[in-house]
Every structure is written in structure tokens, then in C-alpha cells.
Amino acid sequence: MTRTRREQAEWRREQLLDAALRVFAAKGVDGASVKDISDAAGVTPGLLYRYFESKEALVETLLAERGFLPRLRELLTATGRDARPATEVLTELLAAFDGLLADNADLVAVFFSATHARAAMAELVREGQRLIGDFLAARVAAGELRPHDTATAARTVFATVAVSRRTGSPVDVERLVELLFPDER
Amino acid sequence: MTRTRREQAEWRREQLLDAALRVFAAKGVDGASVKDISDAAGVTPGLLYRYFESKEALVETLLAERGFLPRLRELLTATGRDARPATEVLTELLAAFDGLLADNADLVAVFFSATHARAAMAELVREGQRLIGDFLAARVAAGELRPHDTATAARTVFATVAVSRRTGSPVDVERLVELLFPDER
Amino acid sequence: MTRTRREQAEWRREQLLDAALRVFAAKGVDGASVKDISDAAGVTPGLLYRYFESKEALVETLLAERGFLPRLRELLTATGRDARPATEVLTELLAAFDGLLADNADLVAVFFSATHARAAMAELVREGQRLIGDFLAARVAAGELRPHDTATAARTVFATVAVSRRTGSPVDVERLVELLFPDER
Amino acid sequence: MTRTRREQAEWRREQLLDAALRVFAAKGVDGASVKDISDAAGVTPGLLYRYFESKEALVETLLAERGFLPRLRELLTATGRDARPATEVLTELLAAFDGLLADNADLVAVFFSATHARAAMAELVREGQRLIGDFLAARVAAGELRPHDTATAARTVFATVAVSRRTGSPVDVERLVELLFPDER
DNA sequence: CATGAATGAGTTTTCATTCAT
DNA sequence: TATGAATGAAAACTCATTCAT
Numbered sequence: 125m126t127r128t129r130r131e132q133a134e135w136r137r138e139q140l141l142d143a144a145l146r147v148f149a150a151k152g153v154d155g156a157s158v159k160d161i162s163d164a165a166g167v168t169p170g171l172l173y174r175y176f177e178s179k180e181a182l183v184e185t186l187l188a189e190r191g192f193l194p195r196l197r198e199l200l201t202a203t204g205r206d207a208r209p210a211t212e213v214l215t216e217l218l219a220a221f222d223g224l225l226a227d228n229a230d231l232v233a234v235f236f237s238a239t240h241a242r243a244a245m246a247e248l249v250r251e252g253q254r255l256i257g258d259f260l261a262a263r264v265a266a267g268e269l270r271p272h273d274t275a276t277a278a279r280t281v282f283a284t285v286a287v288s289r290r291t292g293s294p295v296d297v298e299r300l301v302e303l304l305f306p307d308e309r
Numbered sequence: 310m311t312r313t314r315r316e317q318a319e320w321r322r323e324q325l326l327d328a329a330l331r332v333f334a335a336k337g338v339d340g341a342s343v344k345d346i347s348d349a350a351g352v353t354p355g356l357l358y359r360y361f362e363s364k365e366a367l368v369e370t371l372l373a374e375r376g377f378l379p380r381l382r383e384l385l386t387a388t389g390r391d392a393r394p395a396t397e398v399l400t401e402l403l404a405a406f407d408g409l410l411a412d413n414a415d416l417v418a419v420f421f422s423a424t425h426a427r428a429a430m431a432e433l434v435r436e437g438q439r440l441i442g443d444f445l446a447a448r449v450a451a452g453e454l455r456p457h458d459t460a461t462a463a464r465t466v467f468a469t470v471a472v473s474r475r476t477g478s479p480v481d482v483e484r485l486v487e488l489l490f491p492d493e494r
Numbered sequence: 495m496t497r498t499r500r501e502q503a504e505w506r507r508e509q510l511l512d513a514a515l516r517v518f519a520a521k522g523v524d525g526a527s528v529k530d531i532s533d534a535a536g537v538t539p540g541l542l543y544r545y546f547e548s549k550e551a552l553v554e555t556l557l558a559e560r561g562f563l564p565r566l567r568e569l570l571t572a573t574g575r576d577a578r579p580a581t582e583v584l585t586e587l588l589a590a591f592d593g594l595l596a597d598n599a600d601l602v603a604v605f606f607s608a609t610h611a612r613a614a615m616a617e618l619v620r621e622g623q624r625l626i627g628d629f630l631a632a633r634v635a636a637g638e639l640r641p642h643d644t645a646t647a648a649r650t651v652f653a654t655v656a657v658s659r660r661t662g663s664p665v666d667v668e669r670l671v672e673l674l675f676p677d678e679r
Numbered sequence: 680m681t682r683t684r685r686e687q688a689e690w691r692r693e694q695l696l697d698a699a700l701r702v703f704a705a706k707g708v709d710g711a712s713v714k715d716i717s718d719a720a721g722v723t724p725g726l727l728y729r730y731f732e733s734k735e736a737l738v739e740t741l742l743a744e745r746g747f748l749p750r751l752r753e754l755l756t757a758t759g760r761d762a763r764p765a766t767e768v769l770t771e772l773l774a775a776f777d778g779l780l781a782d783n784a785d786l787v788a789v790f791f792s793a794t795h796a797r798a799a800m801a802e803l804v805r806e807g808q809r810l811i812g813d814f815l816a817a818r819v820a821a822g823e824l825r826p827h828d829t830a831t832a833a834r835t836v837f838a839t840v841a842v843s844r845r846t847g848s849p850v851d852v853e854r855l856v857e858l859l860f861p862d863e864r
Numbered sequence: 865c866a867t868g869a870a871t872g873a874g875t876t877t878t879c880a881t882t883c884a885t
Numbered sequence: 886t887a888t889g890a891a892t893g894a895a896a897a898c899t900c901a902t903t904c905a906t
Contacts, residue, residue: 132865152424154339158901168867170903179901236421239337249476272491276484280469287468291434299461303489306457314885314889321890343876353892358877502886522794524709528880538888540882549880606791609707619846642861646854653842654835661804669831674858676827684868684906691869713897723871728898 137175140165144182145190149230152237153183180240187235187244192228193251199224200255210263211301211308217256218285218297225289232290249286253278269308277304322360325350329367330375334415337422338368368419372429377413378436384409385440395448396486396493402444403470403482406437410474417475434471438463454493462489507545510535514552515560519600522607523553550610557605557614562598563621569594570625580633581671581678587626588655588667595659602660619656623648639678647674692730695720699737700745704785707792708738738789742799747783748806754779755810765818766856766863772811773840773852780844787845804841808833824863832859 143165257278288295442463513535627648658665812833843850
């Protein structure tokens with residue numbers, strides 16, 4: 125109950141970021157007012173400016189601190205998979221990616237709405253595709269997967285999962301993997 | 310140079326829609342002001358209201374009149390393809406779809422930015438996936454393509470083309486088709 | 495059917511004044527737009543400016559040309575009454591005044607709404623009270639009515655009729671006269 | 680000089696209502712801009728919207744909070760009059776009513792100008808006439824006043840005082856009462 | 865730390881008025 | 886005579902931001 129100053133400040137900061145994320149996702153960055161956000165956080169607009177320089181700084185902080193690129197990287201490079209079949213690992217990977225997007229639906233919405241976020245989103249996509257492509261290439265090199273254009277394949281699965289999430293009709297990742305690698309079960 | 314009143318009005322209307330599309334794509338619907346649009350069209354803000362009831366009505370008109378769903382439908386249902394190999398037709402189809410998105414990049418941007426456009430975009434995606442899926446299913450039934458989950462395949466190619474366009478790194482549709490149907494060349 | 499230029503112009507002018515009167519009465523002078531008026535007249539706003547210099551000029555013309563002060567004067571000074579009993583004449587007079595207000599309800603509304611019309615209305619009231627006062631004084635002098643403060647009496651009946659009209663509950667003028675002159679029937 | 684937040688807000692609210700009342704009275708509700716009002720209050724237009732939802736809400740608040748119907752009711756029903764002669768009480772009553780209108784000249788002007796206020800004004804008139812009518816009827820029943828149409832009489836005195844106030848030539852209430860009840864002095 | 869009154873620069877929208885056709 | 890496209894100025898209103906308390 126008793127928080128130190130520092131804890132309290134940290135807690136408030138996070139609370140504001142939470143509120144901002146929710147509100148931005150619902151109304152879009154431009155459509156949401158500072159008042160909307162402070163209302164959602166149960167504080168007054170003025171307080172927001174003790175924690176963030178401006179509305180724009182708030183958006184940037186959100187993108188920087190809540191961005192899930194690190195988590196995506198983790199997911200896609202997790203070790204201890206070498207022993208398991210490529211299609212199994214790939215399925216799991218895509219499911220994890222799908223889950224990541226689901227968990228961060230609000231942030232994804234911000235990525236889509238904000239003109240600012242264009243670059244951040246592009247980076248996410250590039251990185252994701254590269255990591256999946258590397259995985260596929262390694263397994264092709266190992267002779268486990270048939271030779272194919274791994275970059276295109278990575279791009280394909282990545283895009284499919286992302287769009288499916290965004291349009292609200294989640295994809296069945298098993299089927300997706302089977303579509304691409306029908307013989308490697 | 311001399312235009313009738315009616316022609317002038319029609320021309321101005323289109324010009325305003327053009328300007329709005331450009332500005333909305335660049336700044337987002339919420340980020341663009343009516344003044345931005347009228348400036349882009351070289352007129353005064355008031356004039357916009359002779360042609361459209363409100364900024365919102367302008368967005369709706371844009372989505373309704375400049376929507377490329379009809380063109381998409383045309384593309385995907387064009388006849389005279391029965392005689393040609395499925396992969397060839399599919400490649401052509403996806404290239405056309407990619408071209409359509411390229412031609413309508415601004416509108417696509419609006420679809421992405423506007424909270425209003427969420428529904429319109431979802432419909433576009435659904436329709437596109439359905440039409441491609443139907444095509445694939447017919448060719449599978451005809452024994453030309455290997456049996457596979459045609460719905461997932463449709464979703465895959467559709468999403469891949471769309472995301473590639475959006476992220477600015479156009480996909481090579483031939484490679485995409487070959488990835489899915491390596492043996493049907 | 496064929497009108498001379500002059501006739502046509504006169505007719506249109508009157509039509510515009512009619513429309514303006516109706517619209518001003520309904521929405522108030524400030525609340526009514528030039529477009530409202532031209533719409534009501536079935537013409538375009540531009541045309542209005544061929545007949546009147548400005549919206550304000552239109553109001554002034556309305557007050558000047560449609561003012562019923564002349565008619566009021568006529569009513570209150572009509573001759574051929576000397577032979578009849580004062581209360582009878584007074585009753586008839588007030589009824590006629592009431593009728594005049596009813597016939598000009600729209601104009602009265604404009605008088606009330608327009609800040610401009612304050613002076614015109616005051617003049618109307620003054621004149622009306624003076625004329626009724628003169629009538630009463632003459633009859634007192636003739637010994638037909640009891641001596642009383644004729645100015646106050648005039649003001650009283652005038653105000654009563656006017657307010658009753660305006661608030662929508664027309665007064666029974668016979669009762670009003672009987673109230674003031676119970677013995678002079 | 681030092682005011683608490685709450686006091687300051689309350690004070691500002693009243694100040695804005697004061698300013699609005701003055702400006703509305705001078706220019707009419709439609710003729711007055713929000714800027715006119717904020718200028719009169721020495722603040723920026725935006726501040727007005729912290730205290731009132733819209734210009735229309737401001738008018739309604741004015742009518743509701745500054746309406747003098749309660750005060751009118753008080754005046755006309757004040758007790759402790761039974762012992763005094765009816766004409767004396769009536770004279771005093773009308774003088775008080777006249778004073779009330781004088782004190783609220785601005786509000787009366789708003790009543791006259793605003794299309795919205797039509798209903799509020801009608802209620803005021805109705806109520807006022809009813810209360811005066813009741814008073815007269817009681818005194819007739821008590822045999823103190825001659826039998827007469829008390830409703831018409833009430834309407835008469837009410838209208839006379841109101842119009843006189845409005846047209847700027849205050850009535851002499853003693854004379855008015857004497858006109859109606861010449862023998863009851 | 866937190867409030868919320870206040871600002872100023874913007875927003876969308878309206879409208880009296882002009883003028884080429 | 887009549888139209889209606891276009892303007893410019895102002896309207897109502899919003900909102901990010903500041904600051905005294």
C-alpha cells in the first residue's frame with residue numbers, strides 16, 4: 125500500500141501508458157484527445173505532462189517501450205528446436221507469433237492508425253520475415269525441407285498470420301504450414 | 310477551357326475528391342484538416358461544403374465512389390481463362406491484384422488509417438479471398454491442381470500480396486505461385 | 495400570363511418579401527439565412543441581391559413597406575362613428591386592432607425578434623395609444639363616458655389586446671370594454 | 680482576493696452568465712456571438728466551454744437559473760395583506776411586478792428575442808395572470824371589490840405593466856388601479 | 865504529486881455576398 | 886432575368902498545453 129516516491133511515479137507512468145494504449149487503439153492517435161487519455165487513467169490532463177513532454181512523446185514512448193519487437197525476436201530465435209521437425213517448429217512459431225499479435229492487439233491497432241508508426245511497423249515486418257526466412261533456409265540447408273524460395277515463404281506465412289489477426293479471422297497455422305510443406309509431416 | 314456549369318461542378322467535385330484522397334493518404338483522415346484539402350485543391354474551405362455535407366461525408370463518398378471492390382471483382386472473375394493453366398491464370402490474377410493495390414495506394418492508406426474504413430477494408434479482404442478460393446477450388450475439382458485447403462491458400466496469397474504492397478516491398482507473384490504449386494508449371 | 499418586365503419585377507419583389515416575412519417570423523431575423531429565404535421563394539440566393547442591397551435592406555424594406563401603421567391609423571380614425579355609442583365603437587375598434595395583429599402575426603413576430611425593429615414597434619405602440627386616447631378623450635368631453643385618465647385607459651386596452659395576441663390567447667374585447675366602462679352599455 | 684478553486688469556478692460561472700445576459704439583451708441571442716460574450720467577460724471563448732456545453736446550453740441555463748418566475752410567485756402570493764384594502768394591495772403588487780421587470784430588463788429582452796424562450800415567457804405570463812386573478816376573485820368574494828370579470832382584469836393589468844416596461848414608458852400603477860376600481864379607494 | 869482554470873491556436877462549419885455565365 | 890460556383894470573414898467549438906495553487 126505504501127509505495128516509495130519512485131515506485132509511485134513508475135506505477136503512474138505505466139498506468140498512463142496503459143490508458144493511452146487503450147484509448148489510442150480505440151480512437152486512433154489523432155482521434156484521441158489528451159483528455160480522453162487522462163479520463164481513462166482517472167487523472168487530470170495536467171498530470172500527463174509531468175510524465176510525458178507532449179502527446180507525441182507519449183506515442184513515441186508507447187511505441188518504444190511497448191513495442192513487441194524484442195519479444196518477437198525472442199520467439200523466433202528460441203533455441204532448443206534443432207532436434208524437432210521443421211514443420212512442427214514452424215507451426216509452433218507461427219502460433220506464437222499469432223498469440224503475440226493477439227496479446228498486443230491494441231498496439232497493432234496503433235501501428236496501423238498512426239502515420240508516425242509506419243516506420244516502426246515496417247521494421248517489425250522486415251525483422252519477422254528475416255528471422256523466419258533464416259529458420260527456413262537453415263532447414264533447407266540441412267536437407268530437411270525441400271529447396272524453395274525461403275524469403276518468399278517467410279513473407280507469406282508472416283503476412284498471412286498478420287492479416288488474419290487484423291481482419292479478425294484467425295488463421296489455422298497447422299493448415300498454413302501443411303499448405304506450404306505438404307510432404308514434410 | 311470553357312466548361313458548362315454542370316461540367317465545371319462535376320470537375321470540381323472530382324478534383325476535391327482527388328485532393329482529399331491525396332491528403333488523407335498522406336496525413337491520415339483525422340490528421341488532415343479541411344483546410345489542408347481545400348489548399349491542395351486550390352480553393353477555399355467553404356467551397357468544400359457546397360459539394361460535401363461534412364468532412365465525414367467526404368470520407369464516405371471517397372470510400373463509396375473510389376472504392377475498388379467492383380474492379381477487384383471484375384479482375385477476379387474475368388472469363389476466358391478456362392483454357393489456360395491454373396498457375397498461369399493465378400499468377401496473372403495476383404499480378405493484377407497487386408497492380409490494383411498499387412494504383413490505389415492512396416485509398417489503401419485511407420482504409421488503413423480511418424477507423425471508419427475498418428468495415429470497408431474487411432469486406433474487401435473477405436471478398437478477395439472468397440473469389441480466389443472459388444477459383445482454386447474449381448481447378449482442384451477439375452483435377453488440375455493438387456487437392457489442398459483452398460480457403461487457406463486464397464487467404465495466403467491475398468494477404469501476402471496486400472502486405473507486400475503496403476510495406477513497400479512488392480512481391481514477385483511468380484515465385485509466390487511457384488511456392489504453393491511447385492509441380493504445376 | 496405574359497407579364498411586362500416591370501410587372502414581373504414587381505411580382506418577384508413582392509414574392510421575395512413574402513418569403514422573407516414568413517421565414518423571418520419562423521426563425522427570427524438573425525436565425526434566418528439568405529438561403530432560407532431564397533429557398534422559400536423558390537429562387538437562388540443571388541437573385542435576392544438584384545432586388546435588395548443586402549439582408550439588412552430586406553428587413554428594413556419589410557418593416558417599411560409591410561408595416562401596418564397606416565392601416566392601424568385608418569382603423570383608429572375611421573369616421574362615421576360619432577353617431578354610435580362609445581363602448582360599441584371602442585369594442586369594434588379593439589376587435590379591428592386585434593384582427594390587424596392576427597393578420598400580421600408574422601410581421602409582429604419580426605418586430606419582436608429583430609433588434610432593429612425595436613424603434614418601429616415603439617412607434618406603433620405610441621401611435622396606437624395616442625389615437626385610442628384621443629377617441630376616449632373626445633367622448634369624455636362629450637359627456638358620454640365618465641371622466642377618467644384616458645391616456646392610461648388607452649394604454650391599458652392597447653397593451654391587453656397586443657399581449658393577448660402575442661401569447662396566443664386572444665382576449666374577448668367585449669369583456670375588456672365592459673371591465674373599463676361597466677355602466678356605459 | 681485569494682479565492683479557493685471552487686469559489687473561483689463558481690464566481691467565473693456567474694460572471695459568464697452575467698456577461699451573457701448583458702450581451703444577449705443588447706444583441707439578441709442569435710445576434711450575439713460567443714466571442715462577444717467572452718470579450719464582455721474578459722476571457723477567451725474557449726473558457727466558456729468549460730462552464731457550458733454550448734451556446735444553447737448557456738441560454739437555457741440563463742433562463743433556468745436567472746428566471747424570475749419564483750420571485751414573481753413570491754411577490755404575488757406574499758401574505759400579511761389581508762387586513763389592507765384591495766386597491767392598496769393591488770397597487771403595491773403591480774408596483775412590485777413593475778420593479779421586478781425593471782430589475783430583470785435584460786432577461787426580459789432575452790425572453791423577447793429568443794425563439795427558444797417563447798415557452799418560458801408564455802408560462803410567466805400565464806402564471807402572473809393567474810395569481811393576480813386569484814387575488815381579485817378573493818376580494819370580490821369578500822365583497823370588497825365590485826363583481827367583475829377577474830380573469831380579464833388580471834390580464835389587463837399584467838399586460839399593461841409589462842408592455843409599458845418594455846416600451847420604456849413606465850406606467851403609473853396608481854392610476855391604473857384607479858381606472859379599474861374608481862370607487863374602491 | 866496532482867489539480868483544474870485558463871489560454872491560444874487550431875478545428876469544422878456557416879453564410880452574406882459577388883460575379884461570370 | 887436568373888443561376889450557382891466561389892469567396893472571405895466569421896461563426897461555434899476543440900484541444901494540446903501551461904501554470905498558479
